[in-house]
Amino acid sequence: MVGIVGYGAYLPRYRIKAETIARQWGADAEAIKRGLQLTEKTVPGQDEDTITISVEAARGAIQRAQIDPQEIGAVYIGSESHPYAVKPSGTVLIDALGIGPHVHVATNEFACKAGSEAMYVAYSHVKSGEMKYALGIGADTSQGAPGDALEYSASAGGAAFIMGTERVAAEILFTHSYTSDTPDFWRREGEFYPRHAGRFTGDPAYFKHIVGAGQALLEKSKLAPKDFTHAVFHMPNGKFPQEAGRRLGFTKQQLEFGWIVPLMGNTYSGSSPTGLAAILDVANPGDLIFMVSFGSGAGSDGFVYRVTEEIKAIKDRAPKVRSMLDNGKIYLDYGQYTKHRHKIKLNE
Amino acid sequence: MISPRYAREIPQRYQLVAARCTSCGTIGFPPRRVCKHCRGRQFEPTKLDSDGKILTFTIIRVGADRFSKQTPYAVAVIELNDGTRLTAQVTDCELESLEIGQKVRLVFRKIQEDGKAGILCYGYKAICV
Ligand SMILES: [Zn+2]
Numbered sequence: 055m056v057g058i059v060g061y062g063a064y065l066p067r068y069r070i071k072a073e074t075i076a077r078q079w080g081a082d083a084e085a086i087k088r089g090l091q092l093t094e095k096t097v098p099g100q101d102e103d104t105i106t107i108s109v110e111a112a113r114g115a116i117q118r119a120q121i122d123p124q125e126i127g128a129v130y131i132g133s134e135s136h137p138y139a140v141k142p143s144g145t146v147l148i149d150a151l152g153i154g155p156h157v158h159v160a161t162n163e164f165a166c167k168a169g170s171e172a173m174y175v176a177y178s179h180v181k182s183g184e185m186k187y188a189l190g191i192g193a194d195t196s197q198g199a200p201g202d203a204l205e206y207s208a209s210a211g212g213a214a215f216i217m218g219t220e221r222v223a224a225e226i227l228f229t230h231s232y233t234s235d236t237p238d239f240w241r242r243e244g245e246f247y248p249r250h251a252g253r254f255t256g257d258p259a260y261f262k263h264i265v266g267a268g269q270a271l272l273e274k275s276k277l278a279p280k281d282f283t284h285a286v287f288h289m290p291n292g293k294f295p296q297e298a299g300r301r302l303g304f305t306k307q308q309l310e311f312g313w314i315v316p317l318m319g320n321t322y323s324g325s326s327p328t329g330l331a332a333i334l335d336v337a338n339p340g341d342l343i344f345m346v347s348f349g350s351g352a353g354s355d356g357f358v359y360r361v362t363e364e365i366k367a368i369k370d371r372a373p374k375v376r377s378m379l380d381n382g383k384i385y386l387d388y389g390q391y392t393k394h395r396h397k398i399k400l401n402e
Numbered sequence: 403m404i405s406p407r408y409a410r411e412i413p414q415r416y417q418l419v420a421a422r423c424t425s426c427g428t429i430g431f432p433p434r435r436v437c438k439h440c441r442g443r444q445f446e447p448t449k450l451d452s453d454g455k456i457l458t459f460t461i462i463r464v465g466a467d468r469f470s471k472q473t474p475y476a477v478a479v480i481e482l483n484d485g486t487r488l489t490a491q492v493t494d495c496e497l498e499s500l501e502i503g504q505k506v507r508l509v510f511r512k513i514q515e516d517g518k519a520g521i522l523c524y525g526y527k528a529i530c531v
Contacts, residue, residue: 067494099494100472101511101527109510137512137522146524150416150510384494393471400471 056181057225057359059218060121060368062114063331064107064193065211065318065378068097070391072206078388079201086206091292095209095319097386097394098195102210104133105143107193107324109150111214114372115189116151118223119216123151126216127185128158130175132168132323133212134241134248135195136161153189162323165239166288167349168192169323173215174355177226180217187218194322199247200397207291209319213327223364224334224343228275230356232267239350250350259352260290264298267354268346272302275358279303283341286312286329288348290320304344311336312345317379323349330359332375337361408523415525418452418508420486421445431486452508453531454482461497468514476500480508480528493527500530507531 071094076083087093098107108131116123129144136143144159162168162175169192176190193212198204217226238259241248251259264287272278279285285304287295292315299309312329321328326347333343343359392398413419414432421433424446428439431450436443459478462469469475476492478500492500493511506528513525 099511101493101513103512103522105522105524106510106512113510146416149412150524152417384496 055222055225056177056217056219057222058215058334059187059220059222060115060117060119060216061213061223061331061334062111062116062118062372063211063213063328063375063378064110064114065096065328065375066098066102066107067382067384068099068386068394069094069383070097070386070388074386074388074391075206089293090203090206091296091316092206092319093316095207096211096321097391098210100394103137103195104131104135104193104212105137105146107195107210107212108143108191108214109147111193111212112147112151112189112191115214115216117372118368119187119218120371121187121216121218123153126153126157126187126189128176128179128188129153129191130160130162130172130189131191131193132162132164132170132172133192133194134163134165134168134322135197136163164353165349165351166290166320166322166325167347167353167355169213169325169327170345170347170355170357171349173217173327173357174229174231176215177217177229180219187216190215190217192323192325192327194324196320196322197247197395202247204248204250207320209321211318211321211328212324213331215327221364222362223368224337224359224361226357227360228271228358230267230271230274231353232263232270232356233353234263236263236350236352238352255350256294259350260288260294260348261298261301263352263354264288264346264348265301267356268298268302268344271344271346271356271358277342277358279308279344281342282308282344284311284333284337285309285344286326286333287346288326288354289313289315289329290325292316298346314375314379328375334361334365335369335374335376337365339363339365405521408521413447416510418450418526419447420450422448429484429486431488450486451483454480454506454508456492456500456502456504456506456528457481457487458502459492459500478506478528480506491527492530494529505531
């Protein structure tokens with residue numbers, strides 16, 4: 055059996071409300087909250103980035119798995135906001151967590167899909183028998199241009215998953231990926247903010263790939279939507295994952311626990327992985343979980359998980375997503391937010 | 403901070419690795435070359451507990467150059483559960499509510515940046531628990 059033996063998530067304590075952003079730009083807050091189904095989003099502290107978020111999430115995963123970090127043979131961090139352009143985030147993470155130096159480390163980049171990609175590669179290494187454990191992480195501190203619709207959603211957070219073969223808490227039964235050249239969202243080298251193609255990000259991009267990967271995964275697994283207890287899709291806003299679920303035949307109830315975007319925002323590479331962590335926090339042995347990520351450019355990775363008895367033992371060993379979403383929040387005004395997100399030009 | 407010094411201090415800054423004197427057991431943090439208690443020179447590495455409490459603190463309102471954008475911020479002397487004392491910035495906190503005896507945990511954060519193009523320096527900071 056190959057699957058998740060430990061998982062952890064991390065969300066910063068800072069928040070900004072959709073109203074606060076709307077007020078700054080003279081936009082209609084109620085229309086935006088209704089349209090995007092977003093209430094507030096996480097904002098990284100000034101001393102937080104993809105590396106620190108990954109470290110805290112992976113710490114939770116190690117606590118849950120209760121393994122010797124030295125036995126982890128590979129570490130992959132998927133993000134579109136790696137702090138260094140050249141120097142993998144994982145190099146810092148392994149030294150912070152006592153992993154390695156006998157370890158394979160790499161960076162994954164694929165817009166919002168980089169996290170599920172890291173999980174997929176980690177899983178494949180363990181499945182091939184190449185190593186005992188592998189760590190896959192999705193984390194981001196994403197930026198939306200001021201006044202752009204993305205500013206209401208782009209947030210910070212991440213989740214980490216240790217793949218292994220012993221004491222598996224969520225077995226990976228099937229995977230499927232679906233990819234094509236689709237210019238829906240991009241950031242050119244050296245540009246600070248990403249660009250997107252407006253409405254083109256919907257049907258030809260997000261829905262085509264999620265539904266494409268999702269349908270193939272259902273066919274491959276010979277399972278029907280009704281067989282699943284939970285489903286989670288990439289969450290660029292509140293509306294898209296609900297619509298993707300509807301198109302694939304899932305109900306609102308199946309999406310309930312993973313649908314954390316109204317209070318979290320879009321954590322990009324951390325989005326569906328953190329949704330999965332929120333589901334594992336409440337999952338019971340025997341539950342089937344359906345997950346499909348999406349990364350612009352574009353592609354989707356799909357996974358079918360079956361929760362085992364082990365979940366009961368590991369759930370409470372590290373902080374849960376719900377408690378991080380609901381507790382200890384520090385709200386920022388727009389001025390403080392621009393400082394946190396380095397949107398102000400300063401003298402050197 | 404230059405790369406060689408940063409790299410040398412990674413075990414203590416990332417993982418709280420201290421030096422335990424092999425003759426008298428005294429723990430030095432940051433690790434020292436000579437034991438402050440028995441002047442021994444043989445040490446073994448030991449990891450400190452990441453939980454503790456604030457012994458005293460101050461609010462920095464005029465920071466050194468690299469910290470000037472973070473003011474005001476709190477710096478505290480912390481006693482870890484194993485008795486070791488260290489100084490750390492307290493992050494993610496409402497400064498008005500800080501008090502002596504407050505329970506804290508050390509977490510992994512970015513401490514400073516070596517300008518716009520230099521290395522990023524990570525290490526421990528305290529959060530209230
Ligand atoms: Zn001594």
